Amino acid sequence: MDQSPLLSLQGVRKSFPKPDGGELLVLDDINLTLHESEVVGLLGRSGSGKSTLLRLIAGLSRPGGGSISYLGRKVEAPARGVAMVFQGFALFPWLTVLENVEIGLEALGLPRKEIRSRSLAAIDLIGLDGFESAYPRELSGGMRQRVGFARALVVHPNIILMDEAFSALDVLTAETLRTDFLDLWSEGQLPIKGVILVTHNIEEAVLMCDRILVFSSNPGRIVTELKVDLRHPRDRLDPQFRKLVERLYSEMTARPADDRAAARAERFPGVGIGTILPQVSTNSLSGLLEAIAASPYDGVAELPAIAAALLMEIDDLFPVAETLQMLRFADIAGGAIKLTAEGATFANAAVDERKKLFAQRLLAYIDLAAHIRRILDERPSHKAPRSRFSDEIEDYMSPEAADQTLRAVIDWGRYAEAFAYDDQTQMFSLENP
Template sequence: MTTAQTLLEAKELSKTFTTPEGKPFTVLDGINLKLREGEIVALLGRSGSGKSTLLRCLSGLIRPSAGEVRYRGQEVPGPMPGMAMVFQSFALFPWLSVQQNVELGLEAMGIPAPERRQRALEALELIGLDGFEKAFPKELSGGMRQRVGFARALVTRPEVLFMDEPFSALDVLTAETLREELLEIWHAQRMPLKAILLVTHNIEEAVLLAHRILVLSSNPGRIRAEVPVPLDHPRDREDPAFQGLVEQVYRILTAKPALEPPQEPIGIGYRLPKAPIEGLVSLLERVAEGPDFGREDLPRLAEEMRLEVDDLFPLLDAAELLGLAVLQEGDIRLSAEGLRFIQANPEGRRQILAERLLLHVPLLAHIHRVLHTRPSGQAPEERFLRELEDYMSAEDAEGVLAIATDWGRYAGLFEYDYNRGVLMREPVPG
């Protein structure tokens, strides 16, 4: 058992938002975690698990609805000295130079100008941006802008560094370079940095960087599992121990333990996974083409299709929802219907998907029924949006109807006039 000092602790942390329609929506529920000196911890989970919300609660950017967060034993009422954040979107002020962007946090802390300048230059040198002090963000590449984000966080000399998907907006090579440089800074101990809490949707990234991985469940977010990563840095992706940990995380994310809360019942208001039909078809085709026909290892599938958690799992959920595939122990296996779908010609695929949608997606069955009982064969999308808003926010309703429309059009259940916002049953051939 570790004896390292606890820097940050959350106890029974929950966060509930109110939708614009006035309905409560719980994002996080009963989170307990500790961040100790000398460790990098990764937060990993599917879309909707509340990873970024949890990071913002822990860093003091937003207040939890219940529970508490303490940094070195003190309650966290808001952003505090000793903690800093690196954002996914860089969040730089375009009208300020690189040096001015880095100095902002120090200015807010009341640091005198000469010291601000000296510390900013030191941070820029540490992060590899010396010589770019006078440049403006528009002159920099995405990787260089994220370096400015790192420098702006590190210049405050934090003990705890929060990172919200800091590499996800970068190309693969740039992201890999910045990960390596982050680890160099961590191991060189040139800063007072004592712990890092990283949100990511990249499983390999979590295993590359973290000493522990916390896997969150979704809707609401709860800590589902903790995965220790007992590997020394630098880590080799080809190491069987590394690959075994990646497999373990995939198994956790695809498992359906009995202790999980009951799944949301399938009804008109069911939140369909954000799975574009083209992506779903491509995934099924790739599984069918693999060396083990009709079955595939998820880590290999994700790597070959360049899909991360937030892209891959909605496709997997859709395949399961429609009865086209089964997830088990970190693998995906096509069902008999899935194999029939893949082997069919384009028209056959449309017919099979139409059958699956009407059988397994009540919203699409409802739309289909409405269109076929109206003499005009038409209905405004606003009618279905209003019905969905009985179950979810207006924004979520638009997203769910967009996915349903995408699936329904591919299957030939109806047509859609974008300019008028009208759904129409397809004309009978002949």
């Protein structure tokens, strides 16, 4: 293996301005290398800045401190040779499969004949031969994501950045696509030299990666680096595989023990306006609180145990548990979730009391919700368009992430009766029909 890295990050730092004039520190002192023939995983909970880091690496955003170099050159703009596969499929619905794949090459100004031949080869490689003339609406989720992979591969990048590329798919489809990708990677059929994979799925990280970097949250820092010395194909039932999964579970839910202030920040992270929020329903939040409050858990449950009891995948449970922690209804540490006093009160309360308690938590600890309510209170009409907030948070995240974040806040705000939202007019208001 060539000892000079494809990618090197040194002391990278990133923060975003807050509405009150302060700053939200998202990433701090990130040091990372990617060598040829490596798959490096970035594993962390919500608020750990993993997706923000990918945007910095891709040159879509600039760090506030430190340096990023690709093939020895400082990254100051989108780097040719670095491609990204997103969680959302990010396809143009009015273009066919072939046209969606070709569009990246057209931007490079290549001859038409080469654009077509390389695009057809990429489509064939990723298993979509025969679907060249299909439109995205005609494809399943797995097929649409394969188009995303083909579009990234067709430019023959040195590095592919995967931003939770499998998380929007159902379990079976995601497993098939992971396996196909790993087979092509292991056989040397992919025109790439290295991969950085962002995920919150622990088993996915162990299945795919050569090294795994575990991030803390708020701000994101690398707290653990774990080498995965397992040969491909990897067996999820292998005792060594399970041992690595259990270790990562503990690492992801650990809290700093040597600093009380840091420990409290990690337990109850701040949720700044630039934080991407998971789209978790209030029914899911209430259901998990009730399950943990009931026997045999009586307020404290091991996350793997409660996931098995509720027939939930770990990566489905994490967003719900993390949201409860954001709202101070629960505390996650050491692989377990424990209800706070407010969480126990909520679990045993009537509907109206639950709504009041939820509203208090929402406006106290979710900055975007508090910001929306503050704007509505200040305006004489008590109304504001959705674009007022979407434009603002798109300074911190992708349009897809901004849409997800706003949808989450809308659902939570409606439940709490903190504000109303009319989807037809795209308006927030204080009018509660």
